Amino acid sequence: MTTLLVVAEQHDGAVTAHSLELCSGASSLAAKVMAVTWGKGSEQAAAALGEMGAHKVVTIGDLGDLLAAPRVASVLAQQVEESSPEAVFAPATYEGRDIAARLSARAALPVIANAVAIERVGDGLVSTHLVFGGRELVRARFSGAQAGIFIVKAKSFPLGAAGAPGATTSPARAAPEVVGAQAPELGQAEAARVVSRHVERLEGPSLDDAKVVVAGGRGLGGAEHYALVEELARLLGGAPAASRAIVDAGWAPYANQVGQTGRTVKPDVYLAFGISGATQHLVGMKDARHIVAVNTDAEAPLIQVADLGIVGDVHQVLPRLIAALKARP
């Protein structure tokens, strides 16, 4: 019987959508799914993971001011040892990558990063990756009998509760077995302490969950114009995003970056202002249901793939659009 081990992030008892997707996806691929979760509220998170197909949930509890990765990876390494899973799924997030990295080094497991799909082919798992900005599709797998770690991008699996219509998991799932993990202290490897936590963006939906994403790029011309992107996002009930170019330039926070090195988003509507659409960026948003792009360059790649491409100056179009939305009854 095959087992998959899922790294599940949660905050105050609420599992992230990304981690629920991994759990749901894992349960469609293997007979048994185990999830490891940590932090304040991890016991409450177990029920949601069970609904998405986890048979067993290992909870680590509140880690206080520690960075999570060393402790979580050590518990995962124990689970790998005890349960010999076929593979480990980790979310492609800040914590997920660090945990996968530490587990890889600790348990000598190979890592395949940035998977956008995982399917069963024969008796093995095959992952799909977009490379060169989505121009090419690569399929990969672990060689040899040993397990490996897949780091999986958000929105790679549909989110379907076990037993729900369309879900591939079996119905009538019993509540998951919940086990508290004994995590040993790790000395110097976990010597870092979190002194304070700062939230930069409180209002509106997260970039992962937003139905509408409003993104800005180099064509904005300066950091001061990014506020217009944020304002339009607010007016449309969406989330602001940014190209790598303007994150590198310091106009927008890294947390807002969409693209190969940032987030992958699949909103209903993606509005891009002054983004030419380098392949680096396209790979992070090309699966949006609808795309609107505004750019001075008619040949910009993003104009070419948009449902509505507007050749024009963002400094004109963006303020007029904001004014028109505000003027609506």
Add this chain to the structure above:
Amino acid sequence: MNVAVCVKVVPAPDAPAQLSPQTHNLERGDDSVLDEADSFGVEIALRLAEQAGGGEVVLLSMAPHTATSGLRTALAMGAARALLVSDERLAGSDALGTARVLAALARRAGADLLVAATESSDGYTGTVPAQVAELLGQPAVTYAKHAETDGSSLTVQRQTDKGYEEVLCPLPAVLSVTAGVVDVRYPSLKGILSAKNKPVEVLSLADIAIDPSLVGAAGARQEVISVEPAEQRRGGQVMTDEGGAESKVIEVLTEWGVLS
């Protein structure tokens, strides 16, 4: 305080890489420049060493060849010397194989702090800094957007999903920085001239006591099984703004159900 910094020499951006149809390895052409992402790591390493009151910045690199022109750029910026593991058996290394070599180099360099870019511009795995830290038994403060040091500890602003957290970390430690967090200095003429005479120690896998079966294609327990063109999205309507494009945007947003 001595600082080591991981750097990678990559093809010039105008010489795009491709996947070999035969081996499925990433073919990088003639490696020639310092990875742009790593230039931020070098800059942070130099600043932290200066802030701590001086100390040496050592470059750690690995490649299946002996091309050193990219390393000279970082030496010209102010790094003192470089350790380069050059062995053709490194070709095809995965992230864990890369981390094993860099951890062995870090031990050899004996630095108080190891700095790395979050991810290279061509590989995107993003795991190597934390893998190296785990192999060294050290803490890793990853995704730093700002870092300071007093010579015995780091104070770091670490990016998170919701913003950032301030992390205090005693040395020795590994620090990974995201691109764009500082302005990277240009090498001065004096720096460029002196870089030519700075030592680049070329090492073999045997020199750093790494089992060749753990690195390169031999150690990478993963394989690419197919490469094919991805389905490309088709465009729709393109219009030129003549002063009223916002009405069209509102029209489509209404049609798509965003506005009522």
